[in-house]
Amino acid sequence: MTELDPTELAARALGRDPASVARAISLVEDRRVESEPRAVALLRAFAARGRAGSCQRVGITGPPGVGKSTLVSALIRGWRGAGRTVGALCVDPSSPRSGGALLGDRARIELDAADDGVFVRSMASGGQLGGLARAAGAAVDVLSAVYDVVLIETVGVGQSETDVEHVADTVLLVVQPASGDVLQFIKAGIVEIPDVLAVNKADLGAVAERAVAELRGALRLSLEQSGEALPPLCSTSATTGAGVDELRATLDGHFAALVADGRLAGRRLGKSAAWAARLFAQRHGEIGVERAGGAPALRAALERELAAGATLVEALRDAARGLDG
Amino acid sequence: MADKDAPWIMRTYSGHSTPKASNALYRENLARGQTGLSVAFDLPTQTGYDADHPLAKGEVGRTGVPIGHVGDLAELFAGIELGRMNTSMTINATAAWLLALYVAVAEGQGADPRALRGTTQNDIVKEYLSRGTYVFPPGPSLRLSVDTVLHTVEHVPEWNPINISSYHLQEAGATPEQEIAYALSTAIAVLDEVRARGVEGERFAQVFGRLSFFVNAGMRFVEEVCKLRAFGALWERIGRERYGVADAKLRRFRYGVQVNSLGLTEAQPENNLIRIALEMLGVTLSKSARARAIQLPAWNEALGLPRPWDQQLSLRTQQILAYETDLLEYGDLFDGSPVVEARTRNLAEAAWAEVEGVLERGGVIPAVESGYVKERLVASNAARLAAIESGAQVVVGVNRFTESAPSALAGAEAILRVDPRAEAEQVARLGAWRKARDADAARRALDALARAAQGTENLVPVSIAAAKAKVTTGEWAATLREVFGEYRAPTGVGGARVPELGDGYRALRARVAEVERKIGRRPKLLLGKPGLDGHSNGAEQIALRARDAGFEVVYEGIRVAPRDLARAAADEGVHLVGLSILSGAHLELTLEVLTELRSRGVEAPVVVGGIIPEQDREALRAAGVAAVYTPKDFEIAKILDELVSLVERASA
Numbered sequence: 001m002t003e004l005d006p007t008e009l010a011a012r013a014l015g016r017d018p019a020s021v022a023r024a025i026s027l028v029e030d031r032r033v034e035s036e037p038r039a040v041a042l043l044r045a046f047a048a049r050g051r052a053g054s055c056q057r058v059g060i061t062g063p064p065g066v067g068k069s070t071l072v073s074a075l076i077r078g079w080r081g082a083g084r085t086v087g088a089l090c091v092d093p094s095s096p097r098s099g100g101a102l103l104g105d106r107a108r109i110e111l112d113a114a115d116d117g118v119f120v121r122s123m124a125s126g127g128q129l130g131g132l133a134r135a136a137g138a139a140v141d142v143l144s145a146v147y148d149v150v151l152i153e154t155v156g157v158g159q160s161e162t163d164v165e166h167v168a169d170t171v172l173l174v175v176q177p178a179s180g181d182v183l184q185f186i187k188a189g190i191v192e193i194p195d196v197l198a199v200n201k202a203d204l205g206a207v208a209e210r211a212v213a214e215l216r217g218a219l220r221l222s223l224e225q226s227g228e229a230l231p232p233l234c235s236t237s238a239t240t241g242a243g244v245d246e247l248r249a250t251l252d253g254h255f256a257a258l259v260a261d262g263r264l265a266g267r268r269l270g271k272s273a274a275w276a277a278r279l280f281a282q283r284h285g286e287i288g289v290e291r292a293g294g295a296p297a298l299r300a301a302l303e304r305e306l307a308a309g310a311t312l313v314e315a316l317r318d319a320a321r322g323l324d325g
Numbered sequence: 326m327a328d329k330d331a332p333w334i335m336r337t338y339s340g341h342s343t344p345k346a347s348n349a350l351y352r353e354n355l356a357r358g359q360t361g362l363s364v365a366f367d368l369p370t371q372t373g374y375d376a377d378h379p380l381a382k383g384e385v386g387r388t389g390v391p392i393g394h395v396g397d398l399a400e401l402f403a404g405i406e407l408g409r410m411n412t413s414m415t416i417n418a419t420a421a422w423l424l425a426l427y428v429a430v431a432e433g434q435g436a437d438p439r440a441l442r443g444t445t446q447n448d449i450v451k452e453y454l455s456r457g458t459y460v461f462p463p464g465p466s467l468r469l470s471v472d473t474v475l476h477t478v479e480h481v482p483e484w485n486p487i488n489i490s491s492y493h494l495q496e497a498g499a500t501p502e503q504e505i506a507y508a509l510s511t512a513i514a515v516l517d518e519v520r521a522r523g524v525e526g527e528r529f530a531q532v533f534g535r536l537s538f539f540v541n542a543g544m545r546f547v548e549e550v551c552k553l554r555a556f557g558a559l560w561e562r563i564g565r566e567r568y569g570v571a572d573a574k575l576r577r578f579r580y581g582v583q584v585n586s587l588g589l590t591e592a593q594p595e596n597n598l599i600r601i602a603l604e605m606l607g608v609t610l611s612k613s614a615r616a617r618a619i620q621l622p623a624w625n626e627a628l629g630l631p632r633p634w635d636q637q638l639s640l641r642t643q644q645i646l647a648y649e650t651d652l653l654e655y656g657d658l659f660d661g662s663p664v665v666e667a668r669t670r671n672l673a674e675a676a677w678a679e680v681e682g683v684l685e686r687g688g689v690i691p692a693v694e695s696g697y698v699k700e701r702l703v704a705s706n707a708a709r710l711a712a713i714e715s716g717a718q719v720v721v722g723v724n725r726f727t728e729s730a731p732s733a734l735a736g737a738e739a740i741l742r743v744d745p746r747a748e749a750e751q752v753a754r755l756g757a758w759r760k761a762r763d764a765d766a767a768r769r770a771l772d773a774l775a776r777a778a779q780g781t782e783n784l785v786p787v788s789i790a791a792a793k794a795k796v797t798t799g800e801w802a803a804t805l806r807e808v809f810g811e812y813r814a815p816t817g818v819g820g821a822r823v824p825e826l827g828d829g830y831r832a833l834r835a836r837v838a839e840v841e842r843k844i845g846r847r848p849k850l851l852l853g854k855p856g857l858d859g860h861s862n863g864a865e866q867i868a869l870r871a872r873d874a875g876f877e878v879v880y881e882g883i884r885v886a887p888r889d890l891a892r893a894a895a896d897e898g899v900h901l902v903g904l905s906i907l908s909g910a911h912l913e914l915t916l917e918v919l920t921e922l923r924s925r926g927v928e929a930p931v932v933v934g935g936i937i938p939e940q941d942r943e944a945l946r947a948a949g950v951a952a953v954y955t956p957k958d959f960e961i962a963k964i965l966d967e968l969v970s971l972v973e974r975a976s977a
Binding site: 021026113124 | 834846926
């Protein structure tokens with residue numbers, strides 16, 4: 001592949017040329033040390049010229065088989081219909097045995113090959129505990145610079161699988177009727193309460209209605225102590241399309257409220273710093289974190305750097321600099 | 326000489342190019358002693374597209390005959406009296422339509438529909454699981470199947486309206502137990518739906534009696550004898566216990582068969598003649614479980630499309646068994662055999678356990694939608710291929726006894742080549758047909774079809790009316806697509822549990838990891854099935870193995886248009902594109918994919934797998950394809966190793 005100048009590549013990607021967006025993501029995925037300067041230059045170019053500030057980032061998570069991809073497809077259709085562009089990142093687990101992965105989400109997302117206003121990329125988790133690939137954060141940065149809405153789809157509903165919250169403004173948890181697991185997690189308080197919940201497969205009728213009621217009960221119980229408000233709960237059928245518009249409006253509303261309250265920038269910064277700290281810990285281990293001054297200091301340092309406009313790659317590199325000394 | 330049983334109906338699965346060319350072939354086959362017809366339709370007809378639809382490009386007349394309207398079917402059967410023929414039609418998603426055309430043509434010949442004999446395959450479940458020519462979602466598909474059943478029981482009473490097919494399950498890797506179990510589960514879904522429509526008593530028993538099966542028979546012919554005895558025993562029991570069918574005659578297990586194509590080899594292809602003859606024993610030896618109709622594949626199927634002479638050899642194989650040997654002079658050879666009875670019993674028990682597993686999941690439709698059944702099949706197929714790869718399962722001429730003199734039968738001329746002008750001819754005929762008909766009448770018939778589909782009335786009568794109003798296959802299907810929507814079945818590769826792989830993969834994984842270090846990303850492969858061909862078993866196995874070797878694999882399932890594949894390759898930033906095409910349309914489709922890829926600036930190398938004749942391999946390589954794989958390449962580890970090298974070279 002011919003190597004484009006990163007600034008030129010960013011410019012083409014910002015013009016929503018799918019092939020250039022794809023190359024940009026491939027570049028931030030590239031793990032070779034010698035590729036890092038180009039990746040940094042690319043991310044800087046996006047930060048300087050992109051639309052990340054106004055981009056709405058939605059994380060979608062839930063157990064396997066609840067119809068997340070079909071729901072993603074329906075949401076994309078809705079946003080496109082409303083004239084908004086969408087970039088989606090679908091993360092699937094890697095096989096612990098081989099390191100390989102089957103990336104099958106694309107099969108359930110209906111796309112028009114001629115529509116440059118929508119872009120879908122699959123990514124393997126790469127065996128990261130958090131369920132998000134190492135490069136997912138940077139890929140989300142790329143997509144946020146280019147598209148109006150960015151969707152990040154990941155599998156999971158457990159304590160260690162909520163990484164998606166670090167890269168999303170709104171986290172949507174999708175569950176299906178008659179699956180007790182999610183309810184148990186919520187009752188036990190080991191799931192971060194998402195911003196929005198959807199019970200999919202509402203075409204199952206009475207079973208679905210009961211599921212919604214049970215979920216509402218469990219959430220109430222779990223939120224009693226903290227006094228937080230109950231998150232919106234939607235009921236959808238990705239196959240018939242029922243409830244999808246309402247869900248989309250709820251997601252849009254959550255984001256609009258963040259913007260209106262002026263909370264968006266601070267929230268993103270906090271999330272990015274948490275994500276950076278997590279990557280740092282993965283890369284350098286407990287000892288590394290201690291040598292960097294301990295977790296709170298490390299996080300504060302990362303947050304300062306990111307606030308000053310550093311890319312994730314740079315912030316991590318700078319934080320690691322002290323380790324060699 | 327003793328009193329002989331009448332032989333089974335002898336057919337050959339055939340059809341290609343145009344209705345006219347296929348008609349000539351049918352007449353020839355009948356003149357050679359064939360006693361029934363078995364119609365192979367091309368993929369556009371099976372998936373409800375007209376010959377001039379963009380998705381039909383390159384596929385018209387390829388895997389069978391194109392039937393676009395009642396005029397085509399009339400030409401296909403010109404000079405053949407349908408009132409006296411026994412015709413099997415391998416047609417599923419569009420079965421109700423082809424039955425409608427058949428009835429219309431027969432009436433045109435002056436035949437009474439009540440006298441028509443034959444079969445519509447009409448089994449959608451195995452299409453979702455293996456064969457891939459489904460169109461509509463499971464609910465409407467089941468409705469169409471049951472509409473066809475109920476219509477024929479009343480108006481075409483000698484017809485077999487559904488031929489529940491375990492055949493394709495075996496081709497997808499099913500064990501004998503799974504073959505029995507999933508076919509019976511499908512029958513239960515159909516019968517439960519019939520019952521849910523309020524059919525009961527004598528009429529329900531009639532319906533039960535019209536259900537028939539289409540099975541497969543492989544090389545392990547002793548086990549196959551037992552499988553069919555077990556099948557019959559379970560079917561009898563289901564009729565008696567689940568549905569209370571009192572008449573023993575109506576509970577009889579009736580089946581037709583096509584013996585196994587899965588085991589036919591490209592290497593030393595003449596050996597297949599022997600395989601086919603032995604496989605036939607499994608479905609003929611036991612009188613109490615003997616096939617009603619048999620069709621045999623041709624020895625050269627793994628090379629390409631068989632010629633009339635190859636089909637004649639298969640017919641002769643049947644005739645020799647039926648007329649030269651003494652098989653048909655005796656009663657059942659196995660009654661009272663402790664060996665056969667024990668094996669039959671344990672197959673029946675294992676199969677029933679598998680049926681119960683499906684019923685616990687709400688029946689076969691939910692078990693298909695959730696991916697459960699497909700995952701079980703993909704896992705069985707992976708185990709089968711692993712056994713061949715390791716040599717634990719011997720395939721003569723492939724993984725043992727490979728030393729061979731040059732084949733005197735095989736060679737570049739040993740297959741039939743479809744006339745490339747056939748597609749254009751068919752498209753022209755279709756255009757003329759549309760122009761000549763009463764457009765308003767056709768429109769009204771389609772409106773009536775749409776209204777009926779939105780309601781609950783039986784769709785066969787409106788389809789017969791549409792056939793007579795000169796509606797086309799594509800128009801009929803498009804109308805129903807509009808009402809019912811389309812479906813994509815689970816690929817089964819995500820959840821399949823596959824066996825631990827051997828040492829070959831440890832080395833492969835190390836190579837993949839090394840290439841990852843070199844190129845900065847893990848090798849990423851897009852696997853695609855362009856065109857209408859739904860035979861996905863090969864692509865699924867490559868997807869699984871590539872994942873196990875360490876590749877990241879993007880697989881979207883069957884029927885992905887070339888431009889969508891190209892877009893996926895671009896978006897996903899893949900290092901390699903692999904195409905799997907078994908319909909014979911490999912040249913057209915590959916060239917189209919290459920053009921689309923290049924127009925999007927994707928420079929990743931492209932490899933192609935499928936049933937690809939020697940001279941076409943050259944043409945593909947000349948067009949820029951990096952490698953071509955055919956059935957003789959059974960060592961998947963070796964293929965994957967070459968793919969790693971390709972990625973390494975291309976990214977250097």
